[in-house]
Structure formats: structure tokens, C-alpha cells
Amino acid sequence: MKLYSYFRSSASYRVRIALALKGLPYEYAAVHLVKGGGQQLSSVYRSVNPDSLVPTLEDGPHVLTQSLAIVEYLNELHPEPPLLPSDAVDRAYVRSVALQVACEIHPVNNLRVLQYLKNSLGVTEEQKTEWYRHWVDVGFGALESRLEDERRVGEFVCGGTPTLADICLVPQVWNARRFNIPLDDYPTVVCLADNAMKLEAFKMAQPANQPDAE
């Protein structure tokens, strides 16, 4: 398998965690999202993935995009260890936590959105930082109220093993720290992310440990 990835991309980070948890080897193809105006926009990369987004996973002849779809695919083809619980209601819970990160927080604070705010709307650095912080606060606030009383929460979002939910949570917390967002109001969210970050697979997948890390 070959993973097109950018070390700092949350979505790439998710897939790297899943691959590491499954113990699957892969070739790392770096796509720099900033250098030269963004290598994801090059015709070479667009011929792989016309969306100009990372990650893309090549598995033999198959080209897979969208991190959550890739993780579900990896989980279906390589069931051990499972990244989703065996019960349908628990699965819906895990997927919904993952989607709360992937649909409510991450897209609004994506690099291209921040670039649009700056370049097309001319917002100040301060307004851009406030925007970022606002959506993390809205998203983590909602997650915290949900998870603090959730009976399924254990060492991880759903019990004692990491799932798709932890795979999405960790990169978002890593990102928030990178932008120096205060996280004191989200103790459950932070504790869960820190628990997962202690695992070897999560360590291997983190941005600093990628070949293209700066």
C-alpha cells in the first residue's frame, strides 16, 4: 500500500494511526500542502486524486480517498484489532464521535478555509486565530458535555480499546495544541486523547515521526 500524506494533515494522521494499529506496512508519499503553493494542486497529484486533498491510499489497483472511508475499508479488510465495536448502537456512538470531529471541527479549520479567510476576506491574523479557537471551542465543548457523562467512556472513547473515535480525536487535540488553544475546559476530551497518545501506534503516526516532518 502507498499513502499520500502530509505530516501535519489531521486526515492523513487518522489513516496513519489506523494503519499502525492494524500493523500494516506502507510506502509513504509526501505531499506538501504549503510548499510551492501546495503540491496537492499539482497535475501529478490530481491525476491520483482530483479532489486535491490528502490522504489518498493506493491499495494495489484501488485508489481510496476520504480518511473515514479509508479507515472503514482497512477495518473491513483487516478486522484485527477491530476499530469499531461489535454492537450496532455502540458503533453508531463511535462513528458519531468521529463525525463530530470530522464534520463539525476539522473542515471549518482546514488549511484552505484559513487561507480563504486571509486571502479573500482579508481578515487579520487575530481574527483568524479567533475563528480557529471559536470552532474548536464549539466542537470540543459539545464533545465534552457528551463524553463527561457517557457510560461507554473508559480508557478510550468506547471502553478499553481504541476505535475510530480516538483515531479522529487525537489529531484534533494535537492540532489544537499546535495552535495554542487553551483546553482546560475539556478535561475528558484531553484525557482520552492523552490515553491514546500513549499507545505505540499513535506515537508512530504522529506528525513529528513522519519522513516529511519539519
Add this chain to the structure above:
Amino acid sequence: MKLYSYFRSSASYRVRIALALKGLPYEYAAVHLVKGGGQQLSSVYRSVNPDSLVPTLEDGPHVLTQSLAIVEYLNELHPEPPLLPSDAVDRAYVRSVALQVACEIHPVNNLRVLQYLKNSLGVTEEQKTEWYRHWVDVGFGALESRLEDERRVGEFVCGGTPTLADICLVPQVWNARRFNIPLDDYPTVVCLADNAMKLEAFKMAQPANQPDAE
């Protein structure tokens, strides 16, 4: 089952389509996202869903959130007709198209994001419209280049039956039309959405046919 829904919400619309395709009856609980500053922010609704987002599906004692997680749940519990293909690679394709809408287009043009642009960043109506249009163009542009050459495309996104991908595509096209976004550059996207809209289940689920339609 009880669905908390707003007639215009794309995410609610997705779940309504899935329920209609499965032929599942449900009670409709309207949550008005604009009236009175937004009923989703009321303490009554927050006690159901602390995220203050629609939809929420109550299935007996279970409270389910996030439209894509709900659709996967419905599909697991009520397998007929299937909303995902039987092959893992095709499933990844369908999920990735669904996520291209749910993660790349919809969140950035969500009501609360448009409200933030207006109220906190003070952008003009024109800039807000241009923002909306920009992200539809980016998202539909990427979808169009992907789908126009995709061998799996048939009457629907994946062959001859509607899937999770069509469930996400239709509300986004409906929304773009509501905002008068020109769609001439996306003939495949529009054709697929129009094919799906002809089905009775998609008609039943559309905003105009909801009890809270204005």
C-alpha cells in the same frame, strides 16, 4: 422512532431519505434552527442532544446523532434495501463520495458558519454569497471530475440503486439551487441528483414535504 429535524437542514434531509428508502415510520419532531435564536440551543433540545445540532434519532432508549452514523445504523439494523454496496472497495467509494459532501462542502456552508461570518467577521451579504458559492464550486468541481469518468456511475452514484452517496448528494444540490448557485459546470453531479429525486422516497423526504415546511 422519533426524528428531531429541521425541514431545511441537509443533515436531517439525509436521514429522512434513509428512513423513507427503508420504509420505516417515525414521529417528526420539528426543531426550528432560526426562530427564537434557534430552538436547537434551547435547554429542552440540549437535554436530548448536547451538540445542539439536528438531526437526532431516538430509537427506543437509544439517542443517535450525526446523520452519517444514523444512516449506517439504520442500514445495519434494517438491511433492505441496502444503502451500501456489498463489495468493500465499492463501499469505500460510496462512503468517500458521501464524505466529500459531508466533510468538504456542507460544514463550511452550515448555518452557524454563515452566521459567524456575518455577525463576528462583519462580512457583506455579497461576500457571504461568494463564500457559499466558492465552497460549492470547490466541492462540486472535485466531485464532477471524479464522477464524470467513474465506471461505477450508473443511474445513481454507484450503479442502479441509490446509496449513502446519493443520500448526501441530493440535499447538497437542493441547497445549492436554493441559493441560486449556477450548476452548469457539474452536469454529472446534477444528473445523478435529479435521477435520485425522481424516486418516491427522495420526494417524501424533501424539505417542502415536511410538517415544518414554510
